[in-house]
Amino acid sequence: MDDDALMAILRQAVDAVAAALAALDDWGPAGTRPGQYRSDLVADEAALAVLDRAGLGAVSEESGVHHPDRPVVVMLDPVDGSTNASQGLPWYATSLCALDADGPRAAVVANQATGRCWEAVRGRGASRDGHPIAPSPCTVVADSIVGLSGYPAHDLGWRQYRALGAAALDLCAVAEGTLDGYVDCSPVPLAPWDYMGALLVCAEAGAVVAEAQSRELVVRGYGERRTVVAAGTPELLAGLLEQRARFS
Known part of the structure; x- marks a missing residue:
């Protein structure tokens, strides 16, 4: 699988989470464990379905380790900031990072409240919504x-x-x-x-x-x-x- 195909899968997982969240009526606690929300569970199910169909492994905050022996394993936080999400604060994201034998290879971090999306591929730079980004020059x-x-x-x-x-x-x-x-x-x-x-x-x-x-x-x-x-x-x-x- 080349980098472009891998990025397409990560984007599909983000879109699947967005669709699952759009259909969610109750964003409150799931009643499973402290700090886990209904949004976490539906997002996890949606993202894992995409990753598994593509033959990728996953390590998910919400459901643990899936197929760790596959060549590419995705580190997955289905809803990072789910407490924010439950309160209607627009600062929560789906974060995916595909790792191969050499480490992080491709990543997508998508703010599910705003649609803003950060992406990176190893050796190819980073972007936000398709535009290259660079950090602050602050030194002090x-x-x-x-x-x-x-x-x-x-x-x-x-x-x-x-x-x-x-x-x-x-x-x-x-x-x-x-x-x-x-x-x-x-x-x-x-x-x-x-x-x-x-x-x-x-x-x-x-x-x-x-x-x-x-x-x-x-x-x-x-x-x-x-x-x-x-x-x-x-x-x-x-x-x-x-x-x-x-x-x-």
């Missing part, structure tokens, strides 16, 4: 607007911060320069499906992403968690990592 923490997951024990020295509630979209905002940086401050770090699609978007756009404890970010295990820090420049990333290291 004191000049930066930083996205947060969770809230730090102290001010990190930013100019301003935003806590928007959907890591995939927050990281895509770093990739396109809407945010200068991003810091995961949550006591429960991000899972791979939260950040993997946006990780490729950032890398292909020219943004830099690191793990606060210097651990590998490209992981495939369902139980893996990572503390993600991102920035538009290496200088800002270094400053944000220094600030993040000041608290556990």
Whole structure:
């Protein structure tokens, strides 16, 4: 399967989720486990049907591991920011990242509230709605607007911060320069499906992403968690990592 065919499948999965959400009447809790919403379940079913028909494996936040031995496995968050979705806040996304033996190969992160879509293919750059993107040139923490997951024990020295509630979209905002940086401050770090699609978007756009404890970010295990820090420049990333290291 070539890159264009793979991207077409990821887009089909996004469209299938959009159709499933459009038919949903109740966006509230599913009653299955804490933090899982009805939107998560219908979106998961819709996306997995597309991926399975195409012969792809998947690791999904909502339903676990599917066909992990297939050559391409998709890291899937059917609705990243489902609490936002349940409240009618237009900042929630479907995030898909196809991984092969060499790591992240293709990604689509689609804001399901607005239709805005970020895409990336390894070695081919990143785009938003078909237009190339690039990160902010900001190099100094004191000049930066930083996205947060969770809230730090102290001010990190930013100019301003935003806590928007959907890591995939927050990281895509770093990739396109809407945010200068991003810091995961949550006591429960991000899972791979939260950040993997946006990780490729950032890398292909020219943004830099690191793990606060210097651990590998490209992981495939369902139980893996990572503390993600991102920035538009290496200088800002270094400053944000220094600030993040000041608290556990």
